[in-house]
Amino acid sequence: MFEGTGWEAQERVLKNSRVLIDTCSLIYIEEHHLDKVWENFSILHKYTNKPIIVPASVVNELDKHRKKKISSDIKDRTLAQYAGKAIDRLVAMQKEDIVQIAGDPQKNFADAEFFSAFYDLTQNTNVTLITQDNALAEGVLGIRNNRALKYVKKINVRKVNQNGRLQTFYFDEMLRSKNPDFGRGKQPFTRPEGERPGHKFRFCTKTTDIPDTQLPLTESVQKGEMLHTDDKQAVILGEIVGSGGEGSIFDIGNNQVAKIYAHHRLTRRRFEKIKLMIANPIRCEGICWPLHMLYNARDEFVGYTMARANGHVLDPNLFNRTLLEEKFSGWTRRETIDLCITILEKISYLHQRNVLLGDINAKNILIVSPQKVFFVDTDSYQIEDFPCPVGTEEFKAPEIKATQYSELLRTFGNEYFAIAVLLFKIMLPGKHPYSHQGGGSVKENIQKMDFPYALKEKSNHNAPEGLWRYIWSHMSYKLKEAFYTTFQKDEEHCRENKRYGPEAWIELFKHYRNALPKMAENDELALSLFPDRLKKNDGQYYNFKNDTKITELPDEALNRSENKSSTNLRDILLLLVWLYIFYRLIH
Amino acid sequence: MEQYELIKINKEDLVNNPAPRIPVCLCLDTSGSMNTIDGGDGVVNGQIVEIDGKKYRASTTGVSRIDRLNEGIKHLFETIRNDDSARFSVEICMVKFDSKAECILPFANIERQVEIPELVASNDAQGNSFMGEGVNLALDLLEARKQEYKDSGVDYMQPWLILMTDGEANGSQIVQQQAIERIERMVGNKKIVVFPIAIGSDAGIDTLKQFSPERQPLKLQDMKYNEFFQFISNMMIAKSNSGDGEKVRILLSDIKGWAEI
Ligand SMILES: Nc1ncnc2c1ncn2[C@@H]1O[C@H](COP(=O)(O)OP(=O)(O)O)[C@@H](O)[C@H]1O
Numbered sequence: 102m103f104e105g106t107g108w109e110a111q112e113r114v115l116k117n118s119r120v121l122i123d124t125c126s127l128i129y130i131e132e133h134h135l136d137k138v139w140e141n142f143s144i145l146h147k148y149t150n151k152p153i154i155v156p157a158s159v160v161n162e163l164d165k166h167r168k169k170k171i172s173s174d175i176k177d178r179t180l181a182q183y184a185g186k187a188i189d190r191l192v193a194m195q196k197e198d199i200v201q202i203a204g205d206p207q208k209n210f211a212d213a214e215f216f217s218a219f220y221d222l223t224q225n226t227n228v229t230l231i232t233q234d235n236a237l238a239e240g241v242l243g244i245r246n247n248r249a250l251k252y253v254k255k256i257n258v259r260k261v262n263q264n265g266r267l268q269t270f271y272f273d274e275m276l277r278s279k280n281p282d283f284g285r286g287k288q289p290f291t292r293p294e295g296e297r298p299g300h301k302f303r304f305c306t307k308t309t310d311i312p313d314t315q316l317p318l319t320e321s322v323q324k325g326e327m328l329h330t331d332d333k334q335a336v337i338l339g340e341i342v343g344s345g346g347e348g349s350i351f352d353i354g355n356n357q358v359a360k361i362y363a364h365h366r367l368t369r370r371r372f373e374k375i376k377l378m379i380a381n382p383i384r385c386e387g388i389c390w391p392l393h394m395l396y397n398a399r400d401e402f403v404g405y406t407m408a409r410a411n412g413h414v415l416d417p418n419l420f421n422r423t424l425l426e427e428k429f430s431g432w433t434r435r436e437t438i439d440l441c442i443t444i445l446e447k448i449s450y451l452h453q454r455n456v457l458l459g460d461i462n463a464k465n466i467l468i469v470s471p472q473k474v475f476f477v478d479t480d481s482y483q484i485e486d487f488p489c490p491v492g493t494e495e496f497k498a499p500e501i502k503a504t505q506y507s508e509l510l511r512t513f514g515n516e517y518f519a520i521a522v523l524l525f526k527i528m529l530p531g532k533h534p535y536s537h538q539g540g541g542s543v544k545e546n547i548q549k550m551d552f553p554y555a556l557k558e559k560s561n562h563n564a565p566e567g568l569w570r571y572i573w574s575h576m577s578y579k580l581k582e583a584f585y586t587t588f589q590k591d592e593e594h595c596r597e598n599k600r601y602g603p604e605a606w607i608e609l610f611k612h613y614r615n616a617l618p619k620m621a622e623n624d625e626l627a628l629s630l631f632p633d634r635l636k637k638n639d640g641q642y643y644n645f646k647n648d649t650k651i652t653e654l655p656d657e658a659l660n661r662s663e664n665k666s667s668t669n670l671r672d673i674l675l676l677l678v679w680l681y682i683f684y685r686l687i688h
Numbered sequence: 689m690e691q692y693e694l695i696k697i698n699k700e701d702l703v704n705n706p707a708p709r710i711p712v713c714l715c716l717d718t719s720g721s722m723n724t725i726d727g728g729d730g731v732v733n734g735q736i737v738e739i740d741g742k743k744y745r746a747s748t749t750g751v752s753r754i755d756r757l758n759e760g761i762k763h764l765f766e767t768i769r770n771d772d773s774a775r776f777s778v779e780i781c782m783v784k785f786d787s788k789a790e791c792i793l794p795f796a797n798i799e800r801q802v803e804i805p806e807l808v809a810s811n812d813a814q815g816n817s818f819m820g821e822g823v824n825l826a827l828d829l830l831e832a833r834k835q836e837y838k839d840s841g842v843d844y845m846q847p848w849l850i851l852m853t854d855g856e857a858n859g860s861q862i863v864q865q866q867a868i869e870r871i872e873r874m875v876g877n878k879k880i881v882v883f884p885i886a887i888g889s890d891a892g893i894d895t896l897k898q899f900s901p902e903r904q905p906l907k908l909q910d911m912k913y914n915e916f917f918q919f920i921s922n923m924m925i926a927k928s929n930s931g932d933g934e935k936v937r938i939l940l941s942d943i944k945g946w947a948e949i
Contacts, residue, residue, distance in 0.1 A: 417773045420706060424772060464929070531706030538841040543708065553841070565841025567703030
């Protein structure tokens with residue numbers, strides 16, 4: 102359809118996706134009088150009948166530039182002129198349905214919002230983004246390349262070149278240090294830069310010697326106060342949306358919040374750590390990484406901005422049956438399995454960059470859905486030689502002897518223990534793996550490593566009373582084995598350097614997810630979060646009143662044998678096909 | 689409800705709730721002097737009565753200490769019920785002591801404790817205040833609860849004893865000594881947290897001190913019962929949210945609003 106337009110190469114890509122266009126490309130088109138770009142858009146529209154999407158915030162942005170036509174700065178005036186033209190053009194194109202303006206025009210252009218809308222769009226359809234902005238391109242391609250983000254369809258990013266063609270980005274030609282120039286002097290809006298591709302933090306074993314000395318703060322920060330970011334953007338503190346031991350979280354609009362530290366938490370070490378985090382951004386939807394440093398009118402450091410999280414805090418909402426049934430009504434085994442995978446993928450994303458969460462703790466995870474969660478309190482993460490200064494007894498690995506978290510650099514092995522505890526507590530909603538009859542404090546129980554649940558003939562007969570062993574009994578055998586060998590003393594994965602990491606757990610949970618329909622056929626309670634009896638075993642119900650010995654259930658024994666037979670069948674078929682091909686070849 | 693039914697429900701509440709528990713015992717003085725008008729600014733009707741061996745002018749108006757205490761306790765229960773972490777963690781029982789010690793509210797899931805018993809101060813002119821007996825009973829109840837947790841595999845944190853009195857202990861000396869020694873041992877082993885609170889002007893601060901080897905007794909300001917119970921519930925909420933460390937830290941700013949310092 103694009104013969105002779107220079108867009109032939111794009112044809113397939115454009116036809117099979119929704120096209121989104123960014124402010125800077127719209128301006129670039131006007132600046133370089135590239136009317137043919139619009140001609141091509143209308144050709145495209147004829148074939149696809151799908152309008153080009155222009156975020157309302159982009160129009161807003163253009164409008165802001167247009168208003169500067171009486172500015173004393175010639176650059177502003179020129180920009181205003183192009184912006185005006187672009188708006189006129191959009192209005193005309195919208196009439197013809199070639200353009201669709203989407204989103205809330207009242208909302209300012211905000212990155213978090215943009216990314217979130219963009220990400221949602223990519224759930225259902227391929228998307229081509231047209232922009233001149235390499236940071237945005239990098240960010241968007243980050244979504245594409247991000248293993249942790251699921252179900253993303255194809256994402257393409259193109260920029261308009263001076264001949265009005267769409268071309269791909271070449272990132273090596275625009276290294277960070279260079280000032281990217283795509284035909285306009287200044288970026289019309291600021292946005293946090295995307296992640297540096299392939300960037301990893303150092304992994305350190307020696308704590309920083311930057312001390313925790315308190316920084317000056319002349320006056321405590323209040324709601325309504327005006328602060329500014331490291332890049333001189335004004336920020337006004339709105340309502341408090343949460344508070345914790347370290348300070349308070351304030352709404353600042355644009356789907357962002359500010360964390361303002363209590364004075365005694367404002368230390369030099371903290372300041373340097375946040376600075377390091379901001380200099381090396383992590384852009385993963387749902388991980389509320391610091392975006393900008395915040396200062397008060399006296400230029401004193403007071404906190405940072407981040408994307409706003411929503412959803413229900415995992416602990417207590419998922420760790421209690423009453424709350425769970427209220428907040429996550431209708432959830433089955435399947436949803437909790439998906440939730441575990443979603444959480445694990447985010448952890449894995451951080452681990453790949455050498456970031457340890459340190460204080461893995463269900464109070465810092467918010468759940469929107471099994472596929473969408475938020476990680477908050479990221480400023481406590483262990484990054485390079487900055488320790489995670491907090492910890493929770495329930496998640497503390499038995500080998501950690503230190504009592505002073507602020508001087509402790511954790512190992513991946515330490516972190517894997519915490520991950521295992523978290524997963525267990527999601528599967529047996531709220532129950533700690535080491536709670537058992539005759540137990541002591543959480544700390545003592547962890548030290549003993551006496552795991553109370555049964556695996557095959559291995560049983561300690563001290564599982565806690567209540568539904569817990571029923572829930573356990575219904576889980577997939579592989580998962581039970583993984584928990585058992587991680588938590589039971591002297592078992593294969595119990596030691597620091599032998600524990601399962603997030604990727605291994607992901608495999609286990611995916612396997613469980615696949616096995617689930619079969620397991621449910623075998624026993625309908627396989628899907629229940631709170632089964633009230635043990636799993637059916639060869640048609641037999643186990644009554645656990647008298648602590649009958651649990652014979653390990655053949656849970657996927659059934660599965661496995663069926664799998665095997667189907668594999669055999671597949672092998673035979675394959676062999677037949679090969680024989681046939683071979684036969685054809687020699688004849 | 690049938691007794692058996694109740695036991696069954698309590699058992700299910702106990703074992704099917706995974707939250708680590710904080711068992712709390714409110715151990716409260718209900719001796720006659722708790723009838724005193726709180727703050728002493730009540731209108732007096734001229735009659736003289738003798739309570740706890742002291743003479744008081746009886747009052748027809750004003751709010752007595754015991755009424756304020758009742759109000760404060762209701763406030764405590766409400767606050768805990770309204771917090772999604774604390775309501776599944778904090779478990780409260782109540783002991784009162786005057787000329788005898790008695791458990792007036794046994795441990796149960798807080799949602800089940802719909803009716804909070806009203807405390808009535810004794811009208812016994814001897815003014816007996818069997819604190820030793822009261823504390824002993826409180827410790828027995830806390831220990832029994834802890835044993836239930838252990839037996840059924842429920843996690844728990846150190847128990848709390850909130851001890852409130854407006855007078856001196858005058859029960860059996862032997863029992864009192866026994867209670868003091870038990871507390872000393874438990875506090876030494878970090879097996880209990882004690883909050884000793886003195887009420888009114890002539891409270892036996894020295895007696896309370898004996899029951900609290902680590903923490904200084906605090907004196908409640910007049911009419912600040914609700915503030916005190918708000919503070920206690922905040923501490924409970926913080927504790928049920930922290931999920932770690934056994935230390936209970938109190939900042940001066942937290943107690944300014946209700947304690948005489
Ligand atoms: N980005 C965010 N968006 C919305 N709520 C948040 C965000 N970050 C934290 N919160 C909420 O604020 C509260 C305190 O945050 P947190 O960072 O955990 O503080 P602290 O480290 O002081 O405990 C938490 O309850 C959390 O749910």
